[in-house]
Amino acid sequence: MFFRRTRSIPEEYLQNIGAHDDLLRALFVMTQFDGRTVLDGVDLAIRRGEIFVILGPSGCGKTTLLHHMAGMLPPTMGSIQIDGKDIYGIPPAELDELRTHMGFSFQHGALLNSMSVLDNICLPLREATQLPEMLIRDIGRIKLDMVGLIHAQDLEPSDLSGGMRKRAAIARAIAMDPDLVFFDEPSAGLDPITAAEIDNLILKLKTVFGITMVVVTHDIPSAFTIADHMILLLDGQQLAKGSPEEILSSKDPRVVNFIGRTMPLADPAKVDILNYVAGVDSRLPEPRGANS
Ligand SMILES: Nc1ncnc2c1ncn2[C@@H]1O[C@H](COP(=O)(O)OP(=O)(O)OP(=O)(O)O)[C@@H](O)[C@H]1O
Ligand SMILES: [Mg+2]
Numbered sequence: 001m002f003f004r005r006t007r008s009i010p011e012e013y014l015q016n017i018g019a020h021d022d023l024l025r026a027l028f029v030m031t032q033f034d035g036r037t038v039l040d041g042v043d044l045a046i047r048r049g050e051i052f053v054i055l056g057p058s059g060c061g062k063t064t065l066l067h068h069m070a071g072m073l074p075p076t077m078g079s080i081q082i083d084g085k086d087i088y089g090i091p092p093a094e095l096d097e098l099r100t101h102m103g104f105s106f107q108h109g110a111l112l113n114s115m116s117v118l119d120n121i122c123l124p125l126r127e128a129t130q131l132p133e134m135l136i137r138d139i140g141r142i143k144l145d146m147v148g149l150i151h152a153q154d155l156e157p158s159d160l161s162g163g164m165r166k167r168a169a170i171a172r173a174i175a176m177d178p179d180l181v182f183f184d185e186p187s188a189g190l191d192p193i194t195a196a197e198i199d200n201l202i203l204k205l206k207t208v209f210g211i212t213m214v215v216v217t218h219d220i221p222s223a224f225t226i227a228d229h230m231i232l233l234l235d236g237q238q239l240a241k242g243s244p245e246e247i248l249s250s251k252d253p254r255v256v257n258f259i260g261r262t263m264p265l266a267d268p269a270k271v272d273i274l275n276y277v278a279g280v281d282s283r284l285p286e287p288r289g290a291n292s
Contacts, residue, residue: 022081023048023180023212024069029078031064031236038064039075039236046214047229051206054216055223056233057258062216063107063184065233069214070182071099082180100128103173107184107216109165111157117168118144118153124175143171147201163194170201174211181205183215187222199225220259224248232258 024046031039039061046052054062067073068080074088081087087095111120122140125131131139144150147167157165166186173181186202187195199222205211217223223230224244232240232247232255240247240255247255 022046023083024214025079025081026065026069027079027081029065029068029075029080031061031068031075031077037236039068042078042231042233042236042238044231044238044241046212049206049210049212050228051202051213051215051226053223053227053230054214054233055218055220055227055230057218060233061236062218062233066182066184066214066216070102070104071095072104100176101179103176103178103181105166105169105173105181105183105186107188109157109169111165111168111172113156113158116154116156117149117160120157120168121171121175124172128176140171140175143175144168146174147171161194163190163197166190166198167201170198170205174205174209178211180212180214183213185216185218187217187219192221195219195222196225198222202226234258 022045026042026044029039029042030037042061042065044052054065056062064073068075071080071082071087074080079086079088082098085094085098087098090098111117112123115123118137118140121143122136125136125139129136141150141153144153147170149164149167149171152160152164152168157168160168170183170186173183183202187198190198202213202215203226206213215223215226227244229243230241230247231238234254239258240250240252247259250256
């Protein structure tokens with residue numbers, strides 16, 4: 001069920017904290033379901049072109065926060081600002097227009113098994129544009145090529161491996177050339193190698209196309225590999241915010257306990273996006289075990 005926003009943020013406060021300089025800001029976000037508080041005072045800023053990670057254990061409110069940011073669910077209190085606009089304070093038609101500039105990859109995939117992979121990617125284009133069918137299919141193929149799945153265009157989602165399904169979901173999220181993409185657990189349930197390939201793909205989207213991305217994960221190595229900035233949630237409260245280095249240097253015992261000190265830091269040399277940008281290897285490797 002949707003809740004109505006019950007408090008607005010004074011414009012003067014927004015100006016003072018420079019809120020309008022960021023692409024997205026969540027301000028004092030508080031959310032209750034049936035009287036139970038699941039987010040309690042979340043306050044964050046996302047800069048244009050960065051990867052912002054929402055990290056935390058299961059049930060801490062990550063998906064709920066992502067839905068607030070993507071214009072799908074207003075918080076009980078507080079405000080979500082995109083480009084300085086309170087997205088739940090603007091007319092619904094304006095919010096709908098804003099959402100055509102966003103992509104969303106859902107936690108549980110949400111690819112339709114009744115149609116081919118290519119048709120799944122084309123679906124948002126068919127629903128939201130008047131483009132001719134031939135052009136829609138060309139755009140769909142380009143997006144599949146970008147995620148290394150062009151060979152799978154005629155398969156059905158049920159024929160894909162877990163990693164391929166995640167990549168197809170990413171291709172669908174970027175079908176409309178969004179400025180802002182939300183990924184909910186893009187590598188959950190994958191083996192570490194396939195999960196690292198998804199991390200590389202997300203880094204590629206940022207580096208090559210400059211897309212701003214908000215990524216929800218509970219996978220600590222993945223978070224520290226891809227994040228420019230992150231927020232660590234626990235039971236709906238923000239435990240820590242900042243760059244990966246700032247989070248790692250936190251002395252808060254709850255933060256130390258959550259991230260641990262033995263986590264291997266990503267070796268940048270292993271990130272194949274660097275090869276991609278240099279034109280050495282423009283294709284991501286196939287996921288190991290795909291279709292096996
Ligand atoms: N529509 C809803 N109605 C009632 N409770 C909800 C609703 N959506 C989420 N919740 C509750 O809010 C809490 C946070 O849920 P949320 O899905 O945001 O967590 P999460 O961090 O994404 O968890 P996970 O890592 O398991 O995906 C949970 O206790 C969940 O049961
Ligand atoms: Mg979730």
